[in-house]
Amino acid sequence: MSLLSIGRSGLLAAQVGLSTTGNNITNANVPGYSRQGVVQTDTPSQNTGAGFVGTGTEVSSVRRYYDNFLANQLRGAETNQASLEGFYKQISQIDNLLADPTAGLSPVMQDFFNGVQNAAASPASAAARQSMLSTSESLAARFQGMSARLNEISEGVNSQVVSSVGEINSYARQIAELNNTISGLSSGGDLPNDLLDHRDQLITDLNKLVKTNVIQGDNNTLTVQMGTGQPLVVGNTAFTLGTAQAANDPSKMSVGYVAPNGKFTPLPDKVITGGQLGGLIEFRNTALDGAQNQLGQVAASLATSFNAQHQLGQDQNGALGGTFFNPIQAYVNPNANNAPQSTAEVKGTVVDAGKLTASDYSVDFDGTNFNVKRLSDGQVTQINPFPQTEPQVIDGVAYSITGAPAQNDNFLVRPTYAAAKDLTVAVKDPTKIALAAPVTTGAPIANTGSAKISAGTVDQNYLAPGNALTAPVTLTFDKAAGTLAGFPAGQDVTVTANGNTTTYPAGTPVPFTDGAAIGFGGVSFSISGAPGNGDTFTVGPNTSGVGDSRNGALLAGLQSKNVMNNGTATFQGAYAQVVNVVGNKAREAQIGMNAADAAVVQATKAHQSVSGVNLDEEAANLLRYQQAYQAAGKVMQIASTLFDTLLSLGR
Incomplete structure (x- = not known):
């Protein structure tokens, strides 16, 4: 190959090198650009008889510097x-x-219980009762506002x-x-x-x-x-x-x-x-x-436990307390893939604050039974019997399932998901706040002994039909027999002493034990001391409870009571x-x-060390290819001069 062709191949190779280097420089700041380099090889040599003589160079490829690893x-x-x-x-x-x-939530919850305490301290005060309602509405509004913000998120x-x-x-x-x-x-x-x-x-x-x-x-x-x-x-x-x-x-x-x-x-x-x-x-x-x-769990537990205690009280009108907060219903969503012919309906109502969890549940029908699966740990509880005769309580939620299900029906139950949003105050009339206890006890001054009867309390059994007292019950002590008589007919009596409980059938005289807790029909009290023969004690409805705040004190006490998580946490502790x-x-x-x-x-540094453009290196390459380009041009110039000399020899 002629010297001119060799120079031309070098010139073209240097030109590609200059273009590639220039491209690297101009794209140095382009995201994702990988440095490119010229791969240059020599062309096959030619045998001249005196030996192999090189024929120039060529660019075999423009390589992209890229490491997949x-x-x-x-x-x-x-x-x-x-x-x-x-x-x-x-x-x-x-x-x-x-x-x-x-x-x-903490400050408004503290304000709410402060309002309860103030009302309990002044149960006859209309202003204190109205203030309690106001703090209740503020608490519900705060729960609703926080729930709305979470829904926005x-x-x-x-x-x-x-x-x-x-x-x-x-x-x-x-x-x-x-x-x-x-x-x-x-x-x-x-x-x-x-x-x-x-x-x-x-x-x-x-x-x-x-x-x-x-x-x-x-x-x-x-x-x-x-x-x-x-x-x-x-x-x-x-x-x-x-x-x-x-x-x-x-x-x-x-x-x-x-x-x-x-x-x-x-x-x-x-x-x-x-x-x-x-x-x-x-x-x-x-x-x-x-x-x-978890926010809903606090709301549902607060509403459920407060309602339970409020219903055991008596309002200013002499009636038993109703629900203070509206009951919390579980969020239930039937699966969109349930069979069209299915008419099954699942409802859940929060009834036990202590057993309530923050988990979601999957309710599935296997063709024979409904199974409630706690999604937090996979524990399964069967609805038994089905069809139901009454709601079944699982983890503090009463499940009520009606209709005709189809196999593989599925329902998502979220007991506390919407509880904060749904928390509302049911009581609007301050006089209907049940701060008093529904029962009262007494002992006549004429009693000869030293025995005293405690203030009576009631539990959930008192709300059962026929248990609420409508007239005073008079208990009489027989010293010779050491018994109390006069308990309501048809109601068993329990006596708890030193942690041991004994049940006495209705109509049976009850042995007296100093300081023992006595209960019947949901009413509990104790008699302490030494009663005299014929001494009497009365347990009856509270007919003048306007100034009574015994139930109000129990409502205020819920603030420091371990109500949630199986009795291990207070409301504010659970929120914390x-x-x-x-x-x-x-x-x-x-x-x-x-x-x-x-x-x-x-x-990035490791990746750029291979693929990134180093401007200093590219500047050196630019100078190198420039010199190669000039040198190749010089070769071509010499080839041209030699050619002209040969032509002049023939003139």
């Missing part, structure tokens, strides 16, 4: 970072809401889930289109580096929305999977995701595949992990649901635990986010 490491760090960031942004809202010293999560799914579909379509284009352009062996960079950047952006797994396909295409292996892109085909209300809970948006015919197939939440979408779903299913249920749990989760997410940020920085 480092890229996958970076994607893993970024998807974890996006997930934690999304989780933290949401949970910090709940943390701020619950822990606010002025807008939180939930709706915001649903909106972001829908938005994220739309972005995922957009990225998936673009990746599928690039797969098709890259496959067509790669048939000759050369790779379109810029398109490869663009596709990788799309995958990086997609990975921040949901965790992706990338598998190399045929002819330089990529298969992209999400979560735990669900396909998003296969070759030039993009799968379409969609959202719809969850079949068992319309308050949540579920994610699934949308077929070409429009059919929606939901995916389990557990398969969608990582990225912004994974963080949102994890937040919704753990922190948000937990906060809503909710605040603590949410605060700990928020702090964990923040720490995890900071660690994820550091991991992304480290992974």
Whole structure:
């Protein structure tokens, strides 16, 4: 080959080097751009008889500097970072809401019990009673306001889930289109580096929305999977995701595949992990649901226990107390996939504050029986018998199931989910606040002994039909027999002494024991001391209880009583635990986010060490290729001079 051709090949190679270097410099700050380099080789030598002489050079390829292992490491760090960031942004809202010293629940709950205590201290005061109603309304309003804020957060999560799914579909379509284009352009062996960079950047952006797994396909295409292996892109085909209300809970948006015919197939939440979408779903299913249920548990427990005690009191009109707060009904949602012919209906009413949990429940019909599954730990309780003769109480909730079910019917029961929203005050008239006790006791001055009778109390049995006292009961002590007589006919009598309880049939004289607790028909009292023969004691209805506040004191005492969680926590203690749990989760997410940020920085540095553009290095390459270009041009100039000399020899 002539010297001119050799110079020309060097000139062209240097020109490609200059172009590639210039391209690196101008794209140094473009996200996703990978550094490119010229791979230059010599052309085959030519045998001249005196030996092999080189024929020049050529550019075999323009190489893209890219390490798939480092890229996958970076994607893993970024998807974890996006997930934690999304989780933290949401949970910090709940943390701020619950822990606010002025807008939180603790101050208004303290005000409520202060109002109860003030009313109990002045039971005849209309102003104190009205103040108690006002603080009750404020408490209910605070519960409702906090529930509304949590629902706003939930709706915001649903909106972001829908938005994220739309972005995922957009990225998936673009990746599928690039797969098709890259496959067509790669048939000759050369790779379109810029398109490869663009596709990788799309995958990086997609990975921040949901965790992706990338598998190399045929002819330089990529298969992209999400979560735990669900396909998003296969070759030039993009799968379409969609959202719809969850079949068992319309308050949540579920994610699934949308077929070409429009059919929606939901995916389990557990398969969608990582990225912004994974963080949102994890937040919704753990922190948000937990906060809503636990806040509702406090509301439902407060309403149920306060109602139970209020019903054992007597109002200013002499009537037994009614419900102070309206009863709390469980949130029940029949599964959208239940058989159309099913007429089954499930209702749940909170009746026991101590046994109530913050868990959700799944009620399923297996064709013969209904089974109630506690979702927090999987414990199953069967509704027995079915059909029911009366509601069955499970974990403090009375289940009432009616209608004709079909096999595989399913109902989601959330006993405390809507309790904070539904907490309302039933009593509107201050005179109907039951601060007095419905019974009173007494002993005549004429008694000869030293015995005293305690103030009577009542329990839930007093509310049973026929048990409420309508007239005084007079008990007479027989010293010779050592017994008390005169108890109501038809009612057994219990005597509890030293922790041992003995039941005496109706009409049987009851042995007297100093200080023992005596009970009948839901009424309890004790007689202490030494009664004289013929001494009498009366137990009867409270006919002048305007100034009585015995039940008011018991209502106020609920504040410090361990009512919740099987008698282990007060209302304010349980709420403090909710605040603590949410605060700990928020702090964990923040720490995890900071660690994820550091991991992304480290992974980015490792990835950029291979794919990133170093401007100092490119400046040196620019100078190197410039000199090579000038040298090749000099070779061509010499070849031209030699050619001209040869031509002049022939003139």
